Amino acid sequence: MLRIDSPDSRHEDGTSWRLRDGADARTALNADPDAMMMDSRSKCPWVAPLPQDVARVPGMLSDEEKRYLYWVARHAFEGWGAIVDLGPWVGCSSAALAAGLRDRGAETKVHSFDRFEWNRGYMECHLAANLPEGADFMPIFLRQTAPVKAWIEPQKMDLMRGSWTGGPIEILFVDAAKSWELNNAILQAFGPHLVPGKSRVIQQDFRHFPTVWFPLVFDSRPDVWRQVEAVESGWTVTFMPQRPLYGEGGLAPEYRAADFTFEDVCRIFRRRVDDEVGAEARVHFLTGWLCASLLHGDKAIEALLRQEIEGLRSRTRAAEHLPEAERCTGFELMNVGKLQAAEDVGRRLMQQDPGSAAFAALAGIAAIRLGHHAVASECFERVTALDPGDVNAGLHLAEVHVEQGHRESAMQRITAALRSLSKDDYKDLLSLAFGVYERWCWKFGTWPLAELKALSARFDSVPDYHVLMAISLAMTGNRPLAWEALRRALTIDPVHARAREIETRYGAER
Numbered sequence: 001m002l003r004i005d006s007p008d009s010r011h012e013d014g015t016s017w018r019l020r021d022g023a024d025a026r027t028a029l030n031a032d033p034d035a036m037m038m039d040s041r042s043k044c045p046w047v048a049p050l051p052q053d054v055a056r057v058p059g060m061l062s063d064e065e066k067r068y069l070y071w072v073a074r075h076a077f078e079g080w081g082a083i084v085d086l087g088p089w090v091g092c093s094s095a096a097l098a099a100g101l102r103d104r105g106a107e108t109k110v111h112s113f114d115r116f117e118w119n120r121g122y123m124e125c126h127l128a129a130n131l132p133e134g135a136d137f138m139p140i141f142l143r144q145t146a147p148v149k150a151w152i153e154p155q156k157m158d159l160m161r162g163s164w165t166g167g168p169i170e171i172l173f174v175d176a177a178k179s180w181e182l183n184n185a186i187l188q189a190f191g192p193h194l195v196p197g198k199s200r201v202i203q204q205d206f207r208h209f210p211t212v213w214f215p216l217v218f219d220s221r222p223d224v225w226r227q228v229e230a231v232e233s234g235w236t237v238t239f240m241p242q243r244p245l246y247g248e249g250g251l252a253p254e255y256r257a258a259d260f261t262f263e264d265v266c267r268i269f270r271r272r273v274d275d276e277v278g279a280e281a282r283v284h285f286l287t288g289w290l291c292a293s294l295l296h297g298d299k300a301i302e303a304l305l306r307q308e309i310e311g312l313r314s315r316t317r318a319a320e321h322l323p324e325a326e327r328c329t330g331f332e333l334m335n336v337g338k339l340q341a342a343e344d345v346g347r348r349l350m351q352q353d354p355g356s357a358a359f360a361a362l363a364g365i366a367a368i369r370l371g372h373h374a375v376a377s378e379c380f381e382r383v384t385a386l387d388p389g390d391v392n393a394g395l396h397l398a399e400v401h402v403e404q405g406h407r408e409s410a411m412q413r414i415t416a417a418l419r420s421l422s423k424d425d426y427k428d429l430l431s432l433a434f435g436v437y438e439r440w441c442w443k444f445g446t447w448p449l450a451e452l453k454a455l456s457a458r459f460d461s462v463p464d465y466h467v468l469m470a471i472s473l474a475m476t477g478n479r480p481l482a483w484e485a486l487r488r489a490l491t492i493d494p495v496h497a498r499a500r501e502i503e504t505r506y507g508a509e510r
């Protein structure tokens with residue numbers, strides 16, 4: 001049985017901590033944990049407020065994280081290498097770094113790489129730009145960073161296929177490694193340009209609970225990575241490579257979740273939690289670890305971690321994120337096919353907070369996939385009662401009604417959803433709408449061509465619309481027009497999965 005309590009010495013308050021071996025690891029933040037707990041600011045060198053002209057740039061960073069970036073560029077940067085910002089979004093991180101350069105009188109530029117493609121799912125709630133999905137937001141970046149534009153070189157780049165030809169990198173700020181794959185791609189493209197013992201790699205998401213790859217990839221190689229700084233308020237942790245990243249004895253070319261056993265996860269997270277000084281940081285890692293236990297299905301460890309988080313709850317607000325973390329893990333469980341576990345998580349969260357539409361939606365989606373139609377119906381009735389404008393929930397309810405054979409009520413929900421949607425809505429939502437419509441057609445053997453044609457002006461640029469048109473035309477005997485509709489779908493989206501599947505399956509019959 002794996003121990004999850006630390007073998008290390010404990011504070012009087014019962015919490016555990018331990019400094020890493022070696023004086024070098026005693027960072028500005030955790031050089032003296034007890035003193036830091038009393039007054040963090042007195043020890044942090046990044047206390048200077050941000051200059052007004054960049055402080056107002058919208059962003060997803062904490063105030064301390066912005067001050068830290070400003071301090072890094074103004075005081076820690078030595079000038080022998082480049083400053084690279086991966087994932088600056090509308091410019092907050094780039095502006096803080098650039099202002100540091102400006103205020104020290106440097107001429108160096110921050111190289112800011114981003115796809116600059118709007119993702120309504122998580123961007124619109126941080127900045128109400130009202131841009132359609134996928135829209136180019138470089139103009140917003142340029143506007144927001146205008147006061148320090150002379151110190152920024154922005155460039156569009158998909159970091160899954162990133163490259164760097166600008167010489168050694170002194171400061172690499174990363175706020176785009178949002179998956180195992182992106183983290184691998186970023187390390188491979190930019191890692192060879194880091195200088196051992198000198199470069200800083202600033203990982204903004206290091207303490208964020210869903211990004212479990214950071215503690216696993218970085219903390220599993222203390223011979224490669226040495227932690228040098230960390231903010232107290234926020235998720236940012238900074239490392240310095242101790243050796244070239246690749247070549248003999250270096251990092252694996254790629255990391256995957258499957259490379260780490262659950263025992264590895266527990267060992268690495270235990271050490272990380274114990275090394276963290278602040279209660280907030282500890283709770284962030286305990287939360288990530290608890291989510292890993294949910295995914296692994298280890299209820300004993302899960303229970304112990306809940307207890308440990310509860311013990312810290314009164315000292316930090318970080319524990320408030322736990323239900324949301326569990327909700328996200330519920331969707332991960334669904335992605336790996338653990339549907340019953342996902343439904344269980346959703347139902348437990350629903351009991352905990354009956355007023356949350358998001359928890360009911362998790363349980364509902366898992367229940368639909370499990371074929372638990374009564375449960376799914378109850379969940380989505382709750383979601384739509386809590387938020388009548390939730391189109392997603394309305395469509396899921398329609399899906400349940402289709403399965404239950406309720407022809408009229410299902411169609412009412414589909415029609416209502418389509419009325420409120422437009423071509424600029426999320427791709428996934430549009431796919432769901434036309435997917436549920438298609439199921440309705442198959443279930444009731446009805447192919448409403450006239451109704452579909454009436455939607456053509458509004459959804460002409462939506463591939464899912466043309467796929468449903470193609471199927472309806474084929475089912476009503478009009479094969480030439482069906483193929484035309486399918487071609488239209490594939491012209492808009494050449495890799496559209498359903499369109500490709502139909503083309504492959506029926507193409508030979510043409």
Ligand SMILES: C[S@@+](CC[C@H](N)C(=O)[O-])C[C@H]1O[C@@H](n2cnc3c(N)ncnc32)[C@H](O)[C@@H]1O
Nearest residue numbers: 059060087088089092093114115158159175176
């Ligand atoms: C959390 S936001 C960054 C917030 C920003 N650093 C700030 O200071 O507010 C993540 C950014 O990563 C970018 N991103 C995500 N995946 C990417 C990819 N594959 N290539 C390039 N950029 C990507 C997104 O466009 C987004 O701007």
